Structure formats: structure tokens, C-alpha cells
Amino acid sequence: MFELFTERARYVMGVAIEESKLLRHKRVAPEHLLLGLLYEGEGIAARVLGSLQIDHDMVLNEVVRTVGEGRWSFRRKPPLSPDARATLENALEASTQRQHSYIGTEHLLLGLLRDDRNSAARTLRSLGVLPEAVTQQVHRALDDHENHTGEKAHGQAN
Numbered sequence: 178m179f180e181l182f183t184e185r186a187r188y189v190m191g192v193a194i195e196e197s198k199l200l201r202h203k204r205v206a207p208e209h210l211l212l213g214l215l216y217e218g219e220g221i222a223a224r225v226l227g228s229l230q231i232d233h234d235m236v237l238n239e240v241v242r243t244v245g246e247g248r249w250s251f252r253r254k255p256p257l258s259p260d261a262r263a264t265l266e267n268a269l270e271a272s273t274q275r276q277h278s279y280i281g282t283e284h285l286l287l288g289l290l291r292d293d294r295n296s297a298a299r300t301l302r303s304l305g306v307l308p309e310a311v312t313q314q315v316h317r318a319l320d321d322h323e324n325h326t327g328e329k330a331h332g333q334a335n
Contacts, residue, residue, distance in 0.1 A: 183281045189213035204258040207297035220282030267291040
């Protein structure tokens with residue numbers, strides 16, 4: 178699956194791993210992926226979240242408030258949590274449904290929001306943003322891109 182990731186999506190995964198380590202959490206979880214999407218700053222996901230006034234520091238503060246800091250220390254990459262693995266599967270599904278040949282930041286965000294019970298969706302709700310509204314905005318941004326280019330985004334949008 179990772180071979181389908183755009184450069185930005187790979188970067189997001191790397192940031193998510195680092196966020197997990199910095200917070201000393203046992204596993205890479207959906208909230209770390211959300212932090213990675215925001216830290217990346219330029220993809221469709223970051224633009225959509227930014228348009229909703231959601232930024233990295235705001236989410237980081239909420240994660241620390243709700244999840245806290247852990248006590249784990251990793252020299253190597255921490256494993257993905259079951260919810261993070263489900264997010265990646267959901268991202269692949271979102272990409273396939275739109276007939277895209279890649280997984281970009283937009284698909285990672287859609288994957289995060291597919292399960293409204295995971296930590297990323299809960300974090301967004303606690304910040305006053307409905308996951309459904311984010312999903313609609315991502316689809317709107319993709320539709321705009323496809324309408325602007327006159328084709329499905331089979332290349333790498335983000």
C-alpha cells in the first residue's frame with residue numbers, strides 16, 4: 178500500500194511517527210496522523226483543515242489534554258495502532274472509490290474521518306468541527322480539482 182503514497186502522504190507518515198515519539202505514546206494512532214497532516218501544511222488535507230481554522234498547535238494541545246503524554250521511549254519506529262491501520266485501509270478505499278491511482282493527504286484525511294469514533298475524529302469534534310463537514314469539504318476540493326483539470330485525478334494531486 179505504501180508504494181501508492183504520494184510524497185506528501187509519505188511525509189505525513191514520517192511526521193506522525195515523530196509526533197508519537199515526541200509524545201512518548203506506545204503506538205502511532207489516528208491523532209498522530211492528524212497532526213502529521215497539519216504539520217505538512219500544503220496538501221489538500223491541510224488546506225481543508227486550515228479553512229476550518231484548525232491548526233497543528235491547536236490539535237497538539239487537545240491531544241495532550243485528552244490523551245496526555247506517555248511514558249514510552251522508542252529508538253525505532255513505534256508500531257501502528259489498530260485504529261491507525263484501519264485509517265490506512267480506509268484511505269486506500271477512499272482512493273479507490275474516487276478512481277485514483279495514488280493515496281494522497283486527502284485520502285489519509287478521508288480515511289481518518291471514516292470512523293467517527295477514532296481519536297482524530299473525537300479531537301476534531303472537541304474543537305468544534307464536525308467530521309462530516311471536513312469530509313464534504315475534501316470531496317468538494319477534489320471535485321473542484323477534477324473539474325478544473327477536466328479529468329479524474331489519476332496522477333498525484335496531493
